[in-house]
Amino acid sequence: xxxxxxxxxxxxxxxxxxxxxxxxxxxxxxxxxxxxxxxxxxxxxxxxxxxxxxxxxxxxxxxxxxxxxxxxxxxxxxxxxxxxxxxxxxxxxxxxxxxxxxxxxxxxxxxxxxxxxxxxxxxxxxxxxxxxxxxxxxxxxxxxxxxxxxxxxxxxxxxxxxxxxxxxxxxxxxxxxxxxxxxxxxxxxxxxxxxxxxxxxxxxxxxxxxxxxxxxxxxxxxxxxxxxxxxxxxxxxxxxxxxxxxxxxxxxxxxxxxxxxxxxxxxxxxxxxxxxxxxxxxxxxxxxxxxxxxxxxxxxxxxxxxxxxxxxxxxxxxxxxxxxxxxxxxxxxxxxxxxxxxxxxxxxxxxxxxxxxxxxxxxxxxxxxxxxxxxxxxxxxxxxxxxx
Ligand SMILES: NC(=O)c1ccc[n+]([C@@H]2O[C@H](COP(=O)([O-])OP(=O)(O)OC[C@H]3O[C@@H](n4cnc5c(N)ncnc54)[C@H](O)[C@@H]3O)[C@@H](O)[C@H]2O)c1
Numbered sequence: 001x002x003x004x005x006x007x008x009x010x011x012x013x014x015x016x017x018x019x020x021x022x023x024x025x026x027x028x029x030x031x032x033x034x035x036x037x038x039x040x041x042x043x044x045x046x047x048x049x050x051x052x053x054x055x056x057x058x059x060x061x062x063x064x065x066x067x068x069x070x071x072x073x074x075x076x077x078x079x080x081x082x083x084x085x086x087x088x089x090x091x092x093x094x095x096x097x098x099x100x101x102x103x104x105x106x107x108x109x110x111x112x113x114x115x116x117x118x119x120x121x122x123x124x125x126x127x128x129x130x131x132x133x134x135x136x137x138x139x140x141x142x143x144x145x146x147x148x149x150x151x152x153x154x155x156x157x158x159x160x161x162x163x164x165x166x167x168x169x170x171x172x173x174x175x176x177x178x179x180x181x182x183x184x185x186x187x188x189x190x191x192x193x194x195x196x197x198x199x200x201x202x203x204x205x206x207x208x209x210x211x212x213x214x215x216x217x218x219x220x221x222x223x224x225x226x227x228x229x230x231x232x233x234x235x236x237x238x239x240x241x242x243x244x245x246x247x248x249x250x251x252x253x254x255x256x257x258x259x260x261x262x263x264x265x266x267x268x269x270x271x272x273x274x275x276x277x278x279x280x281x282x283x284x285x286x287x288x289x290x291x292x293x294x295x296x297x298x299x300x301x302x303x304x305x306x307x308x309x310x311x312x313x314x315x316x317x318x319x320x321x322x323x324x325x326x327x328x329x330x331x332x333x334x335x336x337x338x339x340x341x342x343x344x345x346x347x348x349x350x351x352x353x354x355x356x357x358x359x360x361x362x363x364x365x366x367x368x369x370x371x372x373x374x375x376x377x378x379x380x381x382x383x384x385x386x387x388x
Contacts, residue, residue: 028384029359046084047091056115062150066348070213103132114145121306126158129308139304140280148190149204163307165189167275171299184283187270196323202345207267275303359385
């Protein structure tokens with residue numbers, strides 16, 4: 001049975017937590033290729049070479065393509081262009097190999113744009129895995145990589161399993177359980193794997209209950225947060241998204257009250273893998289004590305962990321087993337026939353397929369931002385798709 005063909009799957013179920021898969025007010029749809037051209041052109045105005053600009057544009061537009069909108073185009077003017085303007089990203093940076101053991105490489109990204117450099121790290125990791133069965137590229141001196149899943153998926157393009165994690169440099173956002181001071185970032189991790197004829201498995205998430213981008217997105221949309229994302233200093237749940245940036249609430253780890261040490265432990269595991277191993281900026285540091293307990297520090301000197309595994313180099317039959325594994329999950333009888341069982345990455349893959357055909361939906365505010373950016377940079381804004 002091809003369980004992915006069920007008519008009930010035509011429109012993905014709404015995410016239970018945040019309104020995020022579609023913009024609150026989708027004003028226009030824009031062809032994905034036009035978005036890529038525009039964003040690449042914007043990056044070249046900041047001095048990035050065209051090939052790097054194109055790769056970076058792919059990583060940024062991935063967020064809007066798959067529905068991870070908190071880490072898509074909304075960050076172009078809020079995060080990435082300011083990084084160039086403040087000299088915190090070097091458009092001409094040449095990453096430098098600091099150590100090379102064959103299967104393991106240590107790279108200094110030298111402040112290259114993380115949207116591009118994380119992809120480079122995964123490509124090197126995959127090339128090494130093709131030889132050794134495993135390839136690790138450990139990166140220091142990085143800048144914000146966007147959606148970790150985009151970079152992990154590159155391994156799937158090579159028929160491999162990819163793991164990508166990133167710390168947030170010296171930016172501290174979340175407190176250890178019981179702590180009164182923020183010590184770690186939202187530390188994303190992604191594991192991506194081929195799934196035979198099914199959409200690839202892509203677990204891609206912050207290790208806090210939500211990334212700050214999702215909290216701010218909810219604040220901009222005036223949406224309430226579910227309990228378990230923010231808490232006040234007294235530990236009481238806070239559902240007002242604006243409370244985070246106003247210093248009235250702090251971000252919680254994944255797992256809620258009963259599982260906070262699991263989420264915290266995962267965030268710390270990312271700090272070890274992505275930052276301690278390469279010697280990147282650490283979140284937990286005595287400098288953190290100076291603040292008022294809230295977010296502090298800057299997301300400079302970020303560390304990445306890019307691991308590629310080539311199980312096909314170790315044994316035959318992996319692809320067939322993957323198809324069995326993920327096919328069985330898709331065939332799992334659902335409790336509600338309107339909500340078939342899906343695994344991480346499935347909805348993102350289907351959304352991307354649809355949006356490549358029909359255009360990427362953009363909210364009115366975001367489209368207006370891109371239009372003013374076009375005017376400011378002397379570029380043509382990407383034209384909306386005309387409905388016929
Ligand atoms: N660069 C950074 O510093 C940074 C920090 C934090 C997060 N991020 C990125 O932000 C993005 C969003 O992270 P998030 O934590 O909000 O992710 P999310 O909560 O939207 O999704 C987390 C995972 O759950 C899966 N999932 C969610 N609903 C599902 C459903 N109904 N069925 C099946 N699977 C489902 C998704 O596929 C995903 O793998 C990610 O790309 C992450 O890498 C980046």
